[in-house]
Amino acid sequence: MVRGRRYARRRKNYGITLLKQILVCIVIVILIIVIKKMDIAIVNQNLDKAHAALTKHYTVAEIFQSSKEILAKSTNIPKSITVAFQNSGSKLAFSPPTDADAAITTFGEKKSYFESASSGFERGMKFQSNKELQVYSIGGGIVSEIGESSQYGKFIRIVHGEDIVSIYGGCTQTYVEPLEKVKKGQIIASISPENNGHLSFELWHKDEIVNPSSYIDF
Secondary structure, three states, rough: HHHHHHHHHHHHHHHHHHHHHHHHHHHHHHHHHHHHHHHHHHHHHHHHHHHHHHHOOOOHHHHHHHHHHHHHHHOOOHHHHHHHHHHHHHHHHHHOOHHHEEEEEEEOEEOOOOOOHHOOEOOOEEEEEOOOOOOOOOOOOOOOEEEEEEEOOOEEEEOOOOEEEEEEEEEEEEEOOOOOEEEOOEEEEOOOOOOOOOEEEEEEEEEEOOHHHHHHOO
């Protein structure tokens, strides 16, 4: 009889411990979501709290109270932090379309490499190498068009979030299909160095061409 009581007590304690562990995990998940929207000082502060959550034996009431405090903080992020995140966060979302060292012209430069200096300014960026260039999607998105034109040659257009569109011209081979979903860094094409092959890359935001360097760290 005594043994039965001890077994029942152990099962009860195990159930309470499991419940606490689940609640702590929920708090940590919420914390991670909030961290993505905070500056580094707030991140460090909340990481310390996450570490404490793993080492401290919280009561159920304390766990719920911590959750309320974290949610309250997430709704009171200073506007300055939000604006900074919006302005610079895009650089975290995008990566170079190919080897950055292969860049030969940048946004705004005179088109003197392939065309006469009187042709105007570079609308995007150009990349060229003496070996085959691998072309990568700068971020997650949907392939909206694969075609060929006098302006781009064989090109791929990808639609990203926030009204951002990337265009990759001069492709020799393409490895994606229209309406295909692509990931950041996924190989979408290659460009042969033969016949002066080069990548013409453009970035558009809300139907206006923009400087890729404002969105990508090269």
